[in-house]
Amino acid sequence: MKTLAKTTASAALAVGLAATGAAAQDTVELSMATPWAGGHWLEIGANSYAENVADLTEGRVTINVFPAGALGPALDVTETVQMGIADMGHAWGGYDWSVDRTSALFGGWPGGPTPEEYMMWLYNGNGLELWKEWRADVFDVVAIPCGVTETEVFMHSHKKVQTPEDLQGLKLRTSSAWAEIAPKLGVSTVTLPGSEVFSALERQVVDAIEWGGPGGNMQEGFDKIAPYMMMPGVHSRAAVHDCIFNEAAWDKISDGDKALMEIAGRLTMLDTYLGYAENDLVAFEKLKEESPVEMVQIDQSLVEAATEASNEWATEQSAENEWFKRVFEDQSAFLEGLSGLSEFRFAPGSR
Template identity: 55%
Template structure:
């Protein structure tokens, strides 16, 4: 490696450190810790590219002072109660989708993703340019008494893998659908019957036709899960979940044991994982969609514009109702809506993704 390359790497490292307030001056030896991470994921790229990659980066960036062992869903507690597992100290760390805490505080859907929310690109800008990440941390500190670092941007989901084609509201009415988060209630307003279940139960429920259709993730993770093998129809676009985000949460007492330097490095690891998941899930989705449309043997169905319009109307109506009785929901919702108004001019000076080859 040449002197100039070495100098460039040192400059890059210094810039990254300064961005999160980390000193490059050697500090006193910090305490080494080995922690367990609870997750809601049995497998797939959310645990591999998300939780495990975050743990790997934390280990590398802290020179091994903070080691995080990642456990699959159900090992350290309920798959849908990661926050409780971290609060109690059964696990010092959790990788979570905040909307799983639906029954405690519905504000989690604003940060985790919902049908009136943001695209993956918009999430990146909202979190790191518009103050969304700091608001998220404040909410978790106040409501859940845990420390949170955003650590993943989710893909736009497939609307449904289904045993019947769905184009209109009339097609949707009466269907029994597996979903979660805000859509579990909004979908009922559109005529469906909804069921919330852990990830490990989704495939068998669809296979045995316990449900008529399911939503899970984007083309990449859904292909790896094999949903296309047991349901003929794939319905798009994912108006119920344009995108979302994951959080890495820490038990407050465990977090307090870390040096300020290691806390800053963990924050930086979260930001880097957010970037890596954004491009990694995107890569998986491009490959997954190509497979599903060419070799999956499925029929792709597009939602009618009238369905999309009705879903959007029902979503904002639902959110307005939540805001009337939940101060934190109102604060986060209005913050995100203000950003959406600011970003509305985006298409006037930026070309949409993929349009240059059309």
């Protein structure tokens, strides 16, 4: 109730500020670069934020959403925004991990939060403050978290994987932290842009791929070209997308509308949480009924091995990266403090 009251009060203040400043502000039109050629991360994620901003600002701020490659390379959205080629971007931290491994802690990693835990860390803990400070310090962009993703499918594969032993020698397309952690378990990893993932799996250039949840993966058709689908996605329990802004573009927006755009970020977090879950449930049932793919539940031993390797990796990063250490320690402490939830709450879908 405290959080709800604070959000309501913020909304009221923002609306008031917007009303007083609207007369003096011209309409601002922003271009948004994305890494998504299509699919639900573009439709439910980027487009939802644009629509929420337009609604909340009553059209004073409009966002034109561009698919991957239209404004810059799909994997370089942050750089495209930094250079001012795009006013803003719908970003995923995992694509920025080569610049700073801290991005994995925000973008989703094997030792990280679930969708619900990410939102709690952001809005009940220090996650939001750390995120904004980190993006400004390392990338010189303004950041608003604007979407929480689903737990992913562990992999679609030509080989059945259930135990740590099954990972030995597996050639896997992946990205972000898992690309460095999986080799600790005997995996050979390959990073490919989204446009090449389907063909690489189909032609068996790789043994397996990871991509997204059941909804997104069914759209891509991975179940039709590889016989095994492993779950759950211990490599990515969830992730968060952020809407990042070039500082010059951000400065063109009134303080009142900036506040409304922050609220639009929170609203889009809810939109994506509900939208991806609904999309995944529908797709999962359809896959079970119609797809020839064999669904495989990974063993607890593999979950434990991945978690152990992830914590080892995080400790290594913390030793040489102050930002990583700061965020990792804060996130870990917050997640540890949530342990009581499992004692008095039911997990979604557990009945």
